[in-house]
Amino acid sequence: MIDQAEQAYKVSEITRIISGLLEPNLQQVTVEGEISNFRPASSGHWYFSLKDQDAVISAAMFRGRNSRLGFTPADGMLVRVTGSISVYAKRGSYQIIAERMQQAGTGDILAMLEERKQRLAREGIFATDRKRELPRLPQRVAVLTSPTGAAVRDILQVLQRRNAGLHVVVVPCAVQGSAAPREILRGLELIQRHDLGEVIILGRGGGSLEDLLPFSDEAVVRAIADCRIPTVSAVGHEIDWALSDYAADMRAPTPSAAAELVTENRLELYRQVLDRGRGIAAAFMQRLSSARSLIDRFEPQILQERYAAFQQPLLQRLDDAKEDLISAMQDRTRSSRQQLQLAHVSLEAMSPFAVLQRGYAIVYDDSRNEVVSRIAQAPPAGSSIGVVLADGRITASVTEAAQQEQT
Structure with a gap:
């Protein structure tokens, strides 16, 4: 028998031996551990590690399997993975190819971090x-x-x-x-x-x-x-x-x-300065335009036009009042003239001189300078009397005064 210590194996050969020992005997195993270094790939496959306090094993769960999972794994999550052990010859490592996964509780690290987070939060940190x-x-x-x-x-x-x-x-x-x-x-x-x-x-x-x-x-x-x-x-x-x-x-x-x-960003800051500068310039020009518009309102021609516009209604009212006053005075003058003429006519009718025009005369007692209107007032015979006519006076002597009988 050849001593294995003396026999030289190629890397691929020893890897195949390890694979032959592991893969047939560990086709369906369940491993409990904490997920670490979870990396979902763009292809949909998941690559991660399972660890406990003493060891780490690589793991993979392909898209066809993980699409049916009811949760998304995360670092620190405690899970139970069921699958087969596979040797990855290119890296000389072994891993578990997960077919099923279920949560086994919150990982120790996450639990520790959550407890610390809550405690520090309560302190106001x-x-x-x-x-x-x-x-x-x-x-x-x-x-x-x-x-x-x-x-x-x-x-x-x-x-x-x-x-x-x-x-x-x-x-x-x-x-x-x-x-x-x-x-x-x-x-x-x-x-x-x-x-x-x-x-x-x-x-x-x-x-x-x-x-x-x-x-x-x-x-x-x-x-x-x-x-x-x-x-x-x-x-x-x-x-x-x-x-x-x-x-x-x-x-x-x-x-x-x-x-x-x-x-x-310097360029962004430069653009902001330019924008704000343009805003300030625009606001200044607007203020300047408003000021110019205000000053323009006080130019002589505009002031004259504004004064004329202000004065015209007043002058019109003055002219109307003057015309009304003149018209009222003319009416009053005509009325007064008519009243004066009526009074004159009445006075003329009541004047004794008007009676004289009709052939009557007024007799005066010259000695007493009184009008003799009745026979009882007649002076004695031989007295001098005056007779006033319409256009003159006659001096006469009384020869006789007799009562006229009424007919």
């Missing part, structure tokens, strides 16, 4: 009134992240493109593993002590739920909430989350988005 506005035009930005990861490259590229003159300080720290919380705390303290930035970007690229745990560390979350410099949390991809997102002044879905949040 995530309160909205604690959050501050980001400075619109910061001169200095501090970036707290891994100096070798893709996140810092994305952040620097965006900052350079949007504001090349910005002063950026990268404070290196571990972003996963047991040392990460301590280094993040040290970085936050360093930035504040030396005033390295007017705003802080704290973040990393995507990863599994376990990879992101340092950003949910309770000491880190409290330090972010107490930080005197406005902070942006940019942990993982858009679907990822950490408790730092709730404690920071603002959450960004990605590190690149965080860089866009803390900087104004």
Whole structure:
């Protein structure tokens, strides 16, 4: 018998041996574990890991199987997966090809995070009134992240493109593993002590739920909430989350988005200035036009026309009143003249001189200068009397005075 220690196997040969040992004996197994690093592919297939405290196994669930599932898996979810073990020769790894999946309860990590989240929320760590506005035009930005990861490259590229003159300080720290919380705390303290930035970007690229745990560390979350410099949390991809997102002044879905949040695009800012300048100029021209229109109302010709328009009705009323007054005076004069003429006629009719015109005379007693109208008033014979005629006077003597008999 050939000693297996002396026999040399090709990689493919030993892989086939392992496959022959595993696959026939583990065709229908049920594995309980916590989902980690869940990655749905564009083809519809799901790729993820199942883990417990001591081990991890890769898993895949193809589209034909997962389309019948009544829930969407997520990192930290505790599930039971039934399927067959398959050896993937290209990578030299084994995985479980899931045919069925059911929830087995909430994962330990998610349960721990939810408990911590609720407790910190009750303390007011995530309160909205604690959050501050980001400075619109910061001169200095501090970036707290891994100096070798893709996140810092994305952040620097965006900052350079949007504001090349910005002063950026990268404070290196571990972003996963047991040392990460301590280094993040040290970085936050360093930035504040030396005033390295007017705003802080704290973040990393995507990863599994376990990879992101340092950003949910309770000491880190409290330090972010107490930080005197406005902070942006940019942990993982858009679907990822950490408790730092709730404690920071603002959450960004990605590190690149965080860089866009803390900087104004120079071209966009230039366009805004131009737009506002045009708005101010337009408002000034409108005010100037209104002022000119107001001044134009006081030009001599316009004032003369406005005065004439104001005066004309008054002059018309004056002319009408004058005509009415003249007409009334003429009517009154005619009426008075008629009344005077009637009075004159009446006086003429009552005048004794009018009687004289008809052949009568008036006799005066010259001695007494009285009119003698009755025989009893006649002076004695020989007395002088005056006889007034229509056109003169006759002096006569009384020869006889006798009573005339009535017929």
